[in-house]
Amino acid sequence: MTPSTPVSGAGGTPLPPVPALEARSLTKCYGKLVACDRVDLAVQRGEILGVLGQNGAGKSTLMNMLLGLVRPDGGEIVVNGHPVVIADPVKAASMGLAMVHQHFSLIGPLTVWENLSLGEKGRIDADRTRRHITEVARRYGLDVDPDARIDHLTTGQRQRVEIVKCLMREPDVVILDEPTSVLTAAESVELFLMLRRVVQEEQRAVVLISHKLDEVLHATDRVAIMRSGRVVADRITEGATAMELAREMIGRDVSLRGGSAAIGHFEAPADTGRETDEAVPGDVQPTVLSIREARAVGPDGRTLLDGLSLEVRRGEVLGLAGIEGNGQKALGDLLSSVLSLSSGVVEVAGRAVETGRPGAMASAGVGVIPEDRHVSGCVLDMSVADNLVMGDLEAVSRRGLLRRRQVAEQATRLVEEFGIAVSSIDAPMRSLSGGNQQRVVVARELSRSPQILVAAQPTSGLDVGAIEYMNSRLRRAAEEGTGVLLISTELEEILELSDRIAVIHRGRIVGEVTRRQVDLDRLGMMMGGQAA
Amino acid sequence: MTDLASRDPLPSSPPAPAARLGASTATGPGRLGAVTREVALYVVALGVALAVSALLVALTHGSPGRVVSALYSGSLEGWGSFGYTLDNAGPLIIVAVGAIVSSRAGLFNIGQEGQVTIGAMTAAFVALKVHPSGGLVLVLALVAGAVGGAVWAGIAALLRYWRGVEVVISTLLLTFIGFQVLNYSLSRTFLLHEHGTSGATLTESDQLSSKVQLPQIGHYPGFNFGSGLIVAVVLAIVISLVLARTTLGFRLRLLGLNPVAARRVGIRAAWVGSLALLVSGACAGLAGGVMLTGQAYRITPTISNNVGWNGLLVALVARNRPWVAIAVAFAFGALQAGGGFLATTGVPTDLVNVVEALVVLAAVFPPALDEIRRRRSRAKAVVSEAGGAA
Numbered sequence: 001m002t003p004s005t006p007v008s009g010a011g012g013t014p015l016p017p018v019p020a021l022e023a024r025s026l027t028k029c030y031g032k033l034v035a036c037d038r039v040d041l042a043v044q045r046g047e048i049l050g051v052l053g054q055n056g057a058g059k060s061t062l063m064n065m066l067l068g069l070v071r072p073d074g075g076e077i078v079v080n081g082h083p084v085v086i087a088d089p090v091k092a093a094s095m096g097l098a099m100v101h102q103h104f105s106l107i108g109p110l111t112v113w114e115n116l117s118l119g120e121k122g123r124i125d126a127d128r129t130r131r132h133i134t135e136v137a138r139r140y141g142l143d144v145d146p147d148a149r150i151d152h153l154t155t156g157q158r159q160r161v162e163i164v165k166c167l168m169r170e171p172d173v174v175i176l177d178e179p180t181s182v183l184t185a186a187e188s189v190e191l192f193l194m195l196r197r198v199v200q201e202e203q204r205a206v207v208l209i210s211h212k213l214d215e216v217l218h219a220t221d222r223v224a225i226m227r228s229g230r231v232v233a234d235r236i237t238e239g240a241t242a243m244e245l246a247r248e249m250i251g252r253d254v255s256l257r258g259g260s261a262a263i264g265h266f267e268a269p270a271d272t273g274r275e276t277d278e279a280v281p282g283d284v285q286p287t288v289l290s291i292r293e294a295r296a297v298g299p300d301g302r303t304l305l306d307g308l309s310l311e312v313r314r315g316e317v318l319g320l321a322g323i324e325g326n327g328q329k330a331l332g333d334l335l336s337s338v339l340s341l342s343s344g345v346v347e348v349a350g351r352a353v354e355t356g357r358p359g360a361m362a363s364a365g366v367g368v369i370p371e372d373r374h375v376s377g378c379v380l381d382m383s384v385a386d387n388l389v390m391g392d393l394e395a396v397s398r399r400g401l402l403r404r405r406q407v408a409e410q411a412t413r414l415v416e417e418f419g420i421a422v423s424s425i426d427a428p429m430r431s432l433s434g435g436n437q438q439r440v441v442v443a444r445e446l447s448r449s450p451q452i453l454v455a456a457q458p459t460s461g462l463d464v465g466a467i468e469y470m471n472s473r474l475r476r477a478a479e480e481g482t483g484v485l486l487i488s489t490e491l492e493e494i495l496e497l498s499d500r501i502a503v504i505h506r507g508r509i510v511g512e513v514t515r516r517q518v519d520l521d522r523l524g525m526m527m528g529g530q531a532a
Numbered sequence: 533m534t535d536l537a538s539r540d541p542l543p544s545s546p547p548a549p550a551a552r553l554g555a556s557t558a559t560g561p562g563r564l565g566a567v568t569r570e571v572a573l574y575v576v577a578l579g580v581a582l583a584v585s586a587l588l589v590a591l592t593h594g595s596p597g598r599v600v601s602a603l604y605s606g607s608l609e610g611w612g613s614f615g616y617t618l619d620n621a622g623p624l625i626i627v628a629v630g631a632i633v634s635s636r637a638g639l640f641n642i643g644q645e646g647q648v649t650i651g652a653m654t655a656a657f658v659a660l661k662v663h664p665s666g667g668l669v670l671v672l673a674l675v676a677g678a679v680g681g682a683v684w685a686g687i688a689a690l691l692r693y694w695r696g697v698e699v700v701i702s703t704l705l706l707t708f709i710g711f712q713v714l715n716y717s718l719s720r721t722f723l724l725h726e727h728g729t730s731g732a733t734l735t736e737s738d739q740l741s742s743k744v745q746l747p748q749i750g751h752y753p754g755f756n757f758g759s760g761l762i763v764a765v766v767l768a769i770v771i772s773l774v775l776a777r778t779t780l781g782f783r784l785r786l787l788g789l790n791p792v793a794a795r796r797v798g799i800r801a802a803w804v805g806s807l808a809l810l811v812s813g814a815c816a817g818l819a820g821g822v823m824l825t826g827q828a829y830r831i832t833p834t835i836s837n838n839v840g841w842n843g844l845l846v847a848l849v850a851r852n853r854p855w856v857a858i859a860v861a862f863a864f865g866a867l868q869a870g871g872g873f874l875a876t877t878g879v880p881t882d883l884v885n886v887v888e889a890l891v892v893l894a895a896v897f898p899p900a901l902d903e904i905r906r907r908r909s910r911a912k913a914v915v916s917e918a919g920g921a922a
C-alpha cells in the first residue's frame with residue numbers, strides 16, 4: 001500500500017485516494033429491525049470523520065461490524081482498497097482498526113501498565129511496557145502515569161489510558177465512540193487537539209462517533225449523519241451549521257412516522273427564531289411534582305445535577321428530552337430515593353420530601369419505572385406475585401404476617417388488568433419476556449395510585465407491540481390524573497406522548513416547550529447543547 | 533379465567549400452551565432432570581471422596597473396609613451411636629439456620645465460630661454466677677448465650693453500616709478476638725476460672741450445677757439424645773416460617789436478592805441487614821449455650837470445637853434452605869460421630885481429619901460447581917447483550 005497524499009481538512013482532491021477504511025452497503029438486521037441499512041461510509045487518511053446520529057440510529061451497530069464484534073448480513077468492508085472479512089476484534093486490530101470504547105474495558109485494581117500489557121503475547125516485560133506507554137503518551141501530549149492504579153483515576157484519565165492503549169498498536173484507523181460523554185468541556189478540547197495531531201502529523205484516519213452537534217462541527221473534517229440505520233447525509237463539515245445538522249439528525253419524518261393524528265400538528269411550520277409566548281389555555285392543574293435548584297454530585301466528584309428545576313402538573317405528561325448521560329439517570333435515581341441532593345428541594349403534591357431516604361419518595365406518592373428494570377425494577381429470582389406486591393407489603397399482610405391469599409388475589413388481579421402473559425403467578429420473574437417484565441413493573445407502580453409516575457426509557461429493548469402498550473398505559477395514567485414524567489432519549493417517543501417537553505443538558509433544564517410550540521430544529525439544538 | 537398467553541405480543545417469549553393462572557408448581561421434565569443431575573453429582577463427588585480416602589487408608593497400611601464399618605458403627609449403629617449423631621447435629625442446625633438468615637439478606641457472616649465461643653462464654657457467666665430458683669436459670673443462660681452471640685455479630689453490623697467494613701472480614705477477624713476474650717476470662721478467677729485450683733493449671737470453669745443442664749431424653753444405652761436437638765429443630769421451623777411467611781422475611785430476602793430494588797421499594801438496608809446479622813449471631817451464640825448446657829457442662833478454651841465452621845458449611849451445602857439444613861446437619865453429625873469412633877480404632881487422627889475433610893469437600897462441590905456455572909452463564913449473557921446492542 002502506498003501512503004496517500006495528505007488531504008486537506010476540506011478533502012475533495014481531484015483524484016480521490018484510496019480510503020483507509022470503507023463500508024460498502026453494510027447491512028445488519030435484528031429480527032425485523034434493520035439496525036444498519038445499506039450503509040456506505042469511507043474515511044481517508046489524514047481526516048476526521050464524524051458519525052452523527054441519535055441513540056439507536058445504527059452508529060454502534062456499524063462500528064461493531066467494522067470491529068468484527070457483529071457479523072454483517074450484507075455488504076462488504078474494504079480496508080486500503082482490499083475487501084476483507086473481519087471475524088473478530090483481533091483480526092480488526094491486525095488490519096489497523098482500533099477503537100476507544102464508550103464504556104471502558106479497564107480492570108480497576110490493576111495498574112495502567114498491567115492493563116495495557118493484557119492481551120500481549122509472550123513474556124511480560126514491565127519496563128518495556130512502561131517505556132512504551134510513556135513514549136506514546138508523550139508523543140500525543142497525554143498525561144498518563146504507567147504505575148497508577150486504574151480505580152484511582154478519574155474518568156477523564158481513564159479515557160486517556162484507553163486512548164494510549166489504542167494508539168500503542170499504531171492503528172491506521174482510530175474509532176472513538178462518544179468520547180466526550182465522560183469528559184468536561186476543557187478535557188474535550190484537549191482531546192480534539194490531540195486527534196488533530198494524530199491525523200495531521202501521522203496520517204491516520206479518525207472516526208468520531210457522536211451525537212453532540214458542536215463537537216462534530218468543531219472537531220471533524222467531514223460528517224456522515226445516520227438516522228434509522230441509514231446514512232442520510234455525508235458532507236464536508238466546513239460551512240455546515242448546527243441547525244442543518246440537527247435537522248438531518250432528527251429528520252422531518254419523525255412526526256410522520258407515528259402516523260397518529262395526535263402528532264400531526266408538528267408538521268405545522270413553526271417559527272424557528274421567535275420566542276413563542278402563548279399561554280396554556282384552560283384551567284391550570286395543580287403541580288404534583290416540583291424540583292427546585294437540585295444539585296447533586298456523584299461519588300467520583302462529577303456533577304450529576306447542576307441546578308435542575310422542573311414541575312409536573314396533575315394529568316400531564318412532561319417529556320424530558322436529552323442526549324443520554326446528561327443527568328437523566330441521576331434524576332431517576334433522585335425520584336427513586338437512591339440519590340441525595342447536596343442542595344435543592346423536591347416537593348410532591350406540595351410537601352417537601354427528604355431525598356435519599358429509602359422509600360421516602362415512594363410513600364410520598366412517586367412511582368418509578370426505572371431505566372434498568374432488570375437491575376433495579378424487579379427481582380429476577382423472586383416470583384411474579386412477589387414482584388407485584390413488593391411495593392406495598394402492608395396491603396397484603398396483617399401484623400407482619402404475609403397473607404398468601406391476598407398476595408395471590410392482588411397478583412392475579414394485576415396480571416389480568418395489565419395483560420401480563422405468564423404461566424402462573426408463582427413463575428419466576430426471570431422466566432418472563434422483557435415486555436412482560438416491564439408490565440409487571442408498571443402494574444406494581446400504578447397499583448399504588450401514585451401522584452406522579454416517572455417512566456425512564458420505558459420502551460427501551462421492547463418490540464413494537466410492547467411499546468404500543470406501554471405508551472397507551474402512560475397516556476391513560478395521565479388521563480386518570482397522575483402526573484407523568486417521561487424521561488427518554490428517544491425523541492419520537494417524547495413527541496408522541498408529551499404535553500410539554502423539557503430538554504436536559506449537563507444536569508440542568510436548558511429549555512421547555514409546550515406541545516404546540518414544538519420546533520424540531522430548536523429541540524435538536526438544545527439537546528446538542530446549543531443555546532436556542 | 534382468561535387465557536393470558538394469547539395476549540403475549542412478543543414472538544420471542546416461550547410458548548405457554550394452556551397457560552393458566554394459579555397452577556402453582558412447575559414440575560416439568562426439566563426440573564426433574566435438574567434434580568436427577570444434582571443427586572448424581574452428589575453421588576459422584578462422594579464416590580470420588582471415598583475412593584481417595586480408601587486409597588489413603590490403604591497407603592498407610594490400613595483396611596478401607598474396616599474404616600467404613602467403623603464410620604458406620606460410630607454414627608448410626610445402635611441407639612447410643614445414633615444419639616451421639618443427633619447430639620452433634622443439634623448445634624450444627626442452630627448455627628446453620630443463623631448463617632442462612634444472614635446470607636439470605638446478602639450478608640456473608642462467617643464468624644460463627646467466634647459467636648459460638650462468645651455465646652458459650654456469656655451463657656457460662658449466667659449459669660455460674662446467677663442463682664435464681666428452678667429451671668429459670670437454664671433459660672436465662674441460653675438467652676444470655678444468644679445475646680452474647682448477637683452482640684458479637686452486632687459489632688460486625690455496626691462496622692458494616694457505619695464504616696462500610698465488609699462483613700466477611702469483620703466477622704472472621706472477630707472470631708479470633710472472641711477466642712482471646714474467652715481465654716482471658718478463663719484465666720481470671722473473678723471471671724470464669726475454676727475455683728480451688730491455682731491459676732497455673734488447666735484453664736477451665738467450674739462445672740455447671742445439674743439444674744443448669746439441658747435435660748437428656750431417654751437413657752443410655754437405649755435411644756437417648758439431648759434436648760438441644762429439640763431447640764434446634766423448633767428454631768429451624770420458626771426461622772423458615774419467618775423467612776417465607778412474614779413481611780420481615782420478605783424484605784430480608786428482597787434485600788439479599790437485589791439491594792438496589794430493595795432500596796427503591798423503601799427497605800432500609802442498615803436496619804434489615806443489621807437485624808439479619810444480629811439474628812445470625814444470636815443463633816450461633818445460642819448454639820454455644822446449648823453445647824455448654826447440653827454436652828460440655830463446663831467451659832474450656834476449645835468449647836466451640838469447630839461447630840461454628842461446620843455449621844456454616846452445613847448452610848452452604850444446604851444452599852440456604854432451612855429444611856435441607858436439618859438433613860445436612862444430620863449427615864455432618866454422623867460423620868463427626870463416626871470420625872470420633874474411627875480414631876479409637878487405631879487409624880491416625882490426622883488421617884481421620886483428612887477423610888472427614890474429603891467428605892465435606894465432596895458435599896460442597898456440587899453447589900460450588902453450580903454457582904460457577906451460573907456466574908459463567910450470567911457473564912455470557914452480559915457479553916452477548918453488550919455485543920448485540922444496536
